[in-house]
Amino acid sequence: MDMRPSREDHAFRAMVRGFLAEALTPDLREAGRKRTSLWQDIDSAMAWQRILHARGWAAPDWPEAHGGTGWSLGQRYIFAQECARAEAPALIPMSLRMCGPMLIGYGTDAQKAHWLPRILSGADIWCQGYSEPGSGSDLASLQTRAVAAGDDYVVNGTKIWTSYAQHANMMFALVRTATEGKKQEGISFLLIDMTSPGITVKPIVNIAGVHELNQVFFDDVRVPRENRVGEENDGWSVAKYLLEFERFSMGSVDLRRTLTKIEALAETTRSDGRRLANDAGFRRQISELSIATTAIEVSEQRVLANLGAGKPPGAVSSLLNAQNAETMQQADMLGVEVAAYYAAALQPGALELGYNASPIGPELGLTLMPTYLSNRMKTIAGGSSEIQRNIVAKAILGVNQHLILTPYRRAKLTPPLLRRRLSR
Ligand SMILES: Cc1cc2nc3c(=O)[nH]c(=O)nc-3n(C[C@H](O)[C@H](O)[C@H](O)COP(=O)(O)OP(=O)(O)OC[C@H]3O[C@@H](n4cnc5c(N)ncnc54)[C@H](O)[C@@H]3O)c2cc1C
Secondary structure, three states, rough: OOOOOOHHHHHHHHHHHHHHHHHHHHHHHHHHOOOOOOOHHHHHHHHHHHHHHHHOOOOOOOOOOOOOOOOOOOHHHHHHHHHHOOOOOOOOOHHHHHHHHHHHHHHHHHHHHHHHHHHHHHHOOOEEEEEEEOOOOOHHHHOOOEEEEEEEEEEEEOOOOOOOOOOOOEEEEEEEEOOOOHHHEEEEEEEEEEEEEEOOEEEOOOOOOOEEEEEEEEEEEEEEHHEEEEEOOOOHHHHHHHHHHHHHHOHHHHHHHHHHHHHHHHHHOOOOOOOOOHHHHHHHHHHHHHHHHHHHHHHHHHHHHHHHHOOOOOOOOHHHHHHHHHHHHHHHHHHHHHHHHHHOOOOOOHOOOOOOOOOOOHHHHHHHHHHHHHHHHHHHHOOOOHHHHHHHHHOOOOOOOHHOOOOOHHHHOHHHHHHHHOOO
16 A cells, blocks of 8 residues: 555646635634544534535545545545644534445435435434443343334334434434344344433533533334334344444544644743753654554554555554544643643633633643543543454454453452552
């Protein structure tokens, strides 16, 4: 795989820059610049999606036949890099990056014809109903029941940690349709209209004080059988396929954006009268993070090559997910250290769009602490880092996962006396 940019790549980059310079209004740039979480505020995300959709660029990774751009792997990468460089708002991943590819892989022709154009245009906003209280890592133990009744299923139960359920009008969900046999073999995949009678959405506020998560309750909710994707009791295959897409993102683009911000802040920060950017310790840390980011970039391009050849991302998306999440958390930590005392100032108002007073401390440092807090979730959401490592061990390395001692298992398996000695 030759990763050097060609003359066409340079021309493509210039064309994308020209488009972004025109299409990104000051409001949208401010929204992108002030994003402190994986999720953009909904209004800016949808406004940006509509602009991209009008240009035919809302889903560059989709096959062209379903509304993708037909760009090469390099072009898709350049587009993501340029969007991050220009501080474009992030798009909502549950619709474009998860539900869309899942329907392309597993939907019937009628489902594709109905839902895909609505995902692209933003007519529907999707949320993901997988996790339940007690069923996260052990997802197949889920208990939300769907019982067939005429042309419908009747759904009862609850989903938790449902990101953006408060904005979504549709949910893709895993439900239990059989209780006998292997637990994975009694699960079906449903598309649920969030405006159906019997659905209640309760907010959960995160450590950064932001409402992104929810618990969703289903009380005799009727879902048409035609909204089932895949065969009854075969939803687990659909769920796993979708997870590969969820776990793969071009996360290195966000990482680079964070490193650039930290370096710029270090240029203006003084430590013992010297510029922090020249400090040997700082230079070592930022270089290590930059090298780790380059390694992630290369692996991402391998996954993109797979997608370009019409294959799903594969188990390597788990490797990337864990690497990306952990490197991002280290970068966030460095960012908070560089912002120093200014990171401690709680100023949520300054992150609101249109805020026109001066923030406490440099504007560049404003997002570092909220991002640090929000990104603690990166090693949990979409499957914790331990679970991603288990998948890598099993699917890529062929290792029996019971032999792997993750910190979690090590803590559980080590006798208490030895554990006390080791922790001294
Ligand atoms: C910010 C955020 C957004 C989310 N959004 C959504 C969403 O939109 N939709 C949705 O369905 N879910 C969502 N989730 C839920 C997420 O998928 C789960 O939190 C995740 O799968 C972990 O499950 P759990 O929270 O039940 O933790 P548990 O499964 O209880 O895990 C607890 C700890 O035990 C470890 N552990 C568990 N099993 C093993 C094992 N076999 N080997 C080694 N270690 C193990 C885990 O790594 C973890 O450290 C979100 C979570 C977060 C934090």
